[in-house]
Amino acid sequence: MTRPALLIGLGNPDRGDDAVGLHxxxxxxxxxxxxxxxxxxxGDTLTLLDRWAAAARVVLVDATEPAGQPGRIHxxxxxxxxxxxELGLGSTHGFGLAEAVELARAxxxxxxxxxxxxxxxxxxxxxxALSAPVAASVTAATALIVAELAEGLADA
Amino acid sequence: xxxxxxxxxxxxxxxxxxxxxLDISGDAxxxxxxxxxxxxRFFEALLRGRAGTEAPDITARICGxxxxxxxxxxxxxxxxxxxxxxxxxxxxxxxxxxxxxxxESHALHVVMLHAPDFLGFPDAISMAAVHGEAVRxxxxxxxxxxxxxxxxxxxxxxxxxxxxGGFYRVPTRDELAPLASTMEEAxxxxxxxxxxxxxxxxxxxxxxxxxxxxxxxxxYPMNEGRLVSSRGLDIAVAEYEDAFAEHHVAHxxxxxSGLRARGxxxxxxxxxxxxxxxxxxPSVQALADELGLAPGCTNPYRSIVVRAxxxxxxxxxxxxxxxxxxxxxxxxxxxxxxxxxxxxxxGAACTEAPRGILYHRYDLDAExxxxxxxxxxxxxxxxxxxxxxxRLIATRDLALPEHELRxxxxxxxxxxxxxxxxxxxxxxxTVRRQ
Numbered sequence: 001m002t003r004p005a006l007l008i009g010l011g012n013p014d015r016g017d018d019a020v021g022l023h024x025x026x027x028x029x030x031x032x033x034x035x036x037x038x039x040x041x042x043g044d045t046l047t048l049l050d051r052w053a054a055a056a057r058v059v060l061v062d063a064t065e066p067a068g069q070p071g072r073i074h075x076x077x078x079x080x081x082x083x084x085x086e087l088g089l090g091s092t093h094g095f096g097l098a099e100a101v102e103l104a105r106a107x108x109x110x111x112x113x114x115x116x117x118x119x120x121x122x123x124x125x126x127x128x129a130l131s132a133p134v135a136a137s138v139t140a141a142t143a144l145i146v147a148e149l150a151e152g153l154a155d156a
Numbered sequence: 157x158x159x160x161x162x163x164x165x166x167x168x169x170x171x172x173x174x175x176x177x178l179d180i181s182g183d184a185x186x187x188x189x190x191x192x193x194x195x196x197r198f199f200e201a202l203l204r205g206r207a208g209t210e211a212p213d214i215t216a217r218i219c220g221x222x223x224x225x226x227x228x229x230x231x232x233x234x235x236x237x238x239x240x241x242x243x244x245x246x247x248x249x250x251x252x253x254x255x256x257x258x259x260e261s262h263a264l265h266v267v268m269l270h271a272p273d274f275l276g277f278p279d280a281i282s283m284a285a286v287h288g289e290a291v292r293x294x295x296x297x298x299x300x301x302x303x304x305x306x307x308x309x310x311x312x313x314x315x316x317x318x319x320x321g322g323f324y325r326v327p328t329r330d331e332l333a334p335l336a337s338t339m340e341e342a343x344x345x346x347x348x349x350x351x352x353x354x355x356x357x358x359x360x361x362x363x364x365x366x367x368x369x370x371x372x373x374x375x376y377p378m379n380e381g382r383l384v385s386s387r388g389l390d391i392a393v394a395e396y397e398d399a400f401a402e403h404h405v406a407h408x409x410x411x412x413s414g415l416r417a418r419g420x421x422x423x424x425x426x427x428x429x430x431x432x433x434x435x436x437x438p439s440v441q442a443l444a445d446e447l448g449l450a451p452g453c454t455n456p457y458r459s460i461v462v463r464a465x466x467x468x469x470x471x472x473x474x475x476x477x478x479x480x481x482x483x484x485x486x487x488x489x490x491x492x493x494x495x496x497x498x499x500x501x502x503g504a505a506c507t508e509a510p511r512g513i514l515y516h517r518y519d520l521d522a523e524x525x526x527x528x529x530x531x532x533x534x535x536x537x538x539x540x541x542x543x544x545x546x547r548l549i550a551t552r553d554l555a556l557p558e559h560e561l562r563x564x565x566x567x568x569x570x571x572x573x574x575x576x577x578x579x580x581x582x583x584x585x586t587v588r589r590q
Contacts, residue, residue, distance in 0.1 A: 044312050046264075046295060047302060095268070099281060106284035107291060 005036045005149055006055035006111075010062040010097060012042055016128040017070070017121030021061035023130060024117070024141045036149055045100045049109050058114045059145055062097055063121040063134075070122035071133035073141055075148075078105075078114050087118055115148055117141055176565060177407065178550050185550045188543045189407040190569075203529040208234045208520045209320045209491065215516070215531065220313055221264070224257035224305070225509030227318040228379055229516040229531075234320050236394075237503025237520055240491060245484035246322045247379075249308060252477040253318070254378050254507070255470040256304025259297055259342065260312075261510035262425075262463045262470070265573045266353060267294025270460050273567040274356035290352055293345045297467060300342035303335055304474060322488030329481060336478045343471035347443065350464035354447035362454035363548065365541065366418060367427035370508050376435040376469055377428060377508045384431055385421065393506040396515050402532060413537040420540040423512025424572060425462040426453060440469045456545065456571040463510075463573075500527070509534050511573050535574045542572055 009025030011018045022040055029038040037055075041048060052058045064074065064087040076083055083098045095103075097116070104110045119141060122131035129135075179187035199218055203211060211230040216223040228250065235242070242250070267290060268280040277283040284291040302312045307327055309315020317324050367386040370377035370393075383399070384390050391399055402411040415421050433441065433451035444450070449461050504517040512534030519528040545568050553561050 042313075044298075044302060046268075046298060047312070049295060050299060102281045103284055103291070106281055107288050 004055050005057040005059070006039065006052060007033070007036050007059045007145065007149070008039045008041055008048070008051065008061070010041045010045075010060060014127055016123045016125040017119075017131055017134045018063050018124050020063050020119045020121065020130060020134050020138065020141075023135075023138050024061045024119075024145065027138060027142050028145060033146070033149060045095050045097055046103075048097075048100050049104050049107070052104070052111050052114070053109045055111050056113065057149070058111045059148060060097065060114070060116045061141065061145070062116065062118055063124075064118045066121050066123065070120055070131055071137035072120040073137055073144065074116075074118040074120070075144065076116040076118055078116060079110065083116070117145060117148075174408075176546065176569070178546070178565070180550075180554065183554060185547055185554065188547045188550065189405075190539055190543050190546070191407040200529045200531055203518075203526045206526050208237065208518060208524045208526055211516075211518060211526065211529070212318050212320065213316065216314055216318075218531070218533075221261055222257060222509045222511070222514075223314050224254055224309065224318075225507060225514050226516075227315070228254055228507040229505050229509075229514045230518075231318055231320055232379065232505035232507060233503045233516040233518050234520075235503065236505055237501040237518060238320070238491065238524075240321055240489055242322060242489060243484055245482060246326075246487075246489070248477050248480070249323065249326060249484070250318075251375075251378055252304065252474055252481075253308040253315070255474040255477070256301045256308065258378075258470040258510050259301030259467060259474070260305065261301075261573075262467045263294050263297035263301060265510075266349065266460055266463050266467070267291060267297075270463075270570055270573070271353065271356075273570060274353075274358075274457075274460070290349065293349050293352075296345055297342055297349070297471075300338050300345075300471070303338055307331060307335065319488055319491075321491040322484070322486070324487060326483055326487045327481075328483060332478050332481050336475060339471050339475040339478060343468060343475065346464065346467040346471050350443060350447060350461065350468055353460050353464050354449070356460070358455060358457045360455075361457060361545075361549070363545075365427075365454060365456075366415065366421040367430050368415075368421045368423050368513065368537075369427040369431045370506060370513060371431060372435065374435070376432055376437075376473075379507050380505075383506060383513070385415075386427075386430060387418065389415070393515075394504050396504060396506060396532075397517070397530070400515075400532070400537075402536065408539070410536055410539065411532075412539045413532055414540060420544055421537065422456075422541045423534050423537045424459065425466055425510075425512075426456060426459045427512065428508060429453070429462045429465070436465070436469055437472055439472065440465055443468060456568070459571050459573075511535060512537060535572070538572045538574065542569055542574065545571075 007025055009021035011021040013019045013022055025038050078101045119137055122134055175191040177189040177191055211234055212227040215226040215230045218226050272279055272283045305312050305315055310317040370381035371384040372381035382390060383393055399416060400413055401416050402413045405412055430451045444465055500521050502519045506513050506515045514534055515532040517530040518526055521527055546565055549564055549568050553564050
């Protein structure tokens, strides 16, 4: 019996590279990962606290602000401390992923293990598709997540 | 004279971007400007030429916090133009949807944005380490509001299910029934939260505001009613533009609204409570009594208590509406512009967004296309009142260290739960001393 793992892709499907998290988790959902629940989140980040509180293992995929290396993949471990501010994992509406993680930490609602894969965006254009370098990073990101989750399951 | 400048790059815990500028000459505040620099988004212009039936979904995009308010004002204005009267069950569902938004928005503001001000925390995250239970309660309430929006609106943010004449789809009794216990729990949580905020230390501040809100013959105001004020205004919503005018100020991209006769006025929870205390449910009136809050309250800091009471009201009403729900015969009434009469029409509506009255007016041609749109959000209406409060507070606190002066100004702004994105993100405070 494997412990429940939750994979969540975050992003707005209609804002260019902001959708990369959704593309990654959709590809993983299509190939099927035993023991892993796949979810998408596009709106209220605060709702994440409830979703991940029930899981032992959580992997999140999100886009970060453009910083000159579109498609670059960061692997972040929020269990070891606050997320780096310069990645811009915030939100214009006040509570982004970074704030949700800190709020969960303060409330004791972080899962036992959490990993965030953050993919650097090139643009957040309305209605645009993924940029070429970000689209090219999807395959690498899925491979990293499969390896991450395999390790998580092996640990369980 | 010496000149001094204090700059706060971002006023936090408000929705939108703007700045506050204080001019100080000697020991007097010579200028206060709530400067909204967020670029105007030209929603009124881009509505021109679109079908009237598109107004609810286009205007919902103005705000991610109160999209239902935009949908409600837009849909009721178009229905007013086309003489569409909703059956009672559809009307009740619209009220239930609006309850969901009040619950979401008030829970977010009361706990996550405003409470830290009274308890001396910079934000809700640091407050959560000490007041974890209150934060959990706020999140639970927000989740309950989200559940209503998801079911009735199709999704939690920017709902898509409202249409002119009703809804695209209405829930079955079985779909709605589980939310009854959610709302019952939410009401108990809201009562606990109201008792928590009522015990906060409130600054001794108040002045003779003109409060403006909707007033309905029997209901606490939400989707309809006459426009009334604490100084005798009593008009139909269609007369709004006769009584109120918007004007440009040089320092802001948002228009400021004023009463043509008397200038600034206050909209939102405190105005609703003062003008409609007798329309609250008996249990909420009793809770207000217990918490020492009576109509006639002129202290804007106590708006947090009113928001908490309105949370209780919205949860209680939602429980009642769910219990009484019988699915309407059809999800929407038949829609024909002016019932098929080919002629131009105009419709206006005002609804009570969580932050106060939101006015929409549409002029439509015979085919039902929008010729002109007018949207006046609550924050535009409160802007000059906020500036008036700030003038008094800055004058009173001039001798305080600058960081305290700044904190006091920011807190005074948050009393109004301003939604700057609606008005046209973070606020910058500049103090010039000379």
